[in-house]
Amino acid sequence: GAKPPSALDPEAKRSYDAALALVNAKQYDKGLEALAAFLVRYPDHPYAANATYWRGECYFAQGQYVRAVEQFEGILARFPLGNKTPDALLKLGLCQQKLG
Numbered sequence: 138g139a140k141p142p143s144a145l146d147p148e149a150k151r152s153y154d155a156a157l158a159l160v161n162a163k164q165y166d167k168g169l170e171a172l173a174a175f176l177v178r179y180p181d182h183p184y185a186a187n188a189t190y191w192r193g194e195c196y197f198a199q200g201q202y203v204r205a206v207e208q209f210e211g212i213l214a215r216f217p218l219g220n221k222t223p224d225a226l227l228k229l230g231l232c233q234q235k236l237g
Contacts, residue, residue: 149179157191165195186216193228202232 156171172188172195179185193208205228212225 144181144183146179149175149182149184152178153182153184153188156188160191160195163198165199169195186212186219186221189215190221190225193225197228197232200235202235206232206236 152171152175156168156175159165159168159171169192172192175182175188176185176192182188189208189212193205193212196202196205196208209225209229209232212219212221213229216222
């Protein structure tokens with residue numbers, strides 16, 4: 138049995154949605170873990186850029202601006218034309234502002 142591509146794997150969407158629910162509930166540590174697990178298991182999924190972005194948002198919300206910068210810069214490096222690139226650029230600017 139060949140594995141379906143991650144984009145078609147219904148478990149991938151459930152995994153992403155569950156991780157995002159933790160972020161939205163402001164359970165940032167659990168959200169970070171869940172998003173990391175998603176990215177390890179489905180690195181080429183269409184939601185990979187979104188998962189990376191939300192990891193950055195978790196760090197930002199916790200005041201960990203250097204770690205947030207790493208996530209947002211990762212989006213620019215891996216997904217320069219992705220849907221989260223404009224948001225990542227904005228958040229990078231906000232991180233730089235917070236960091237002085």
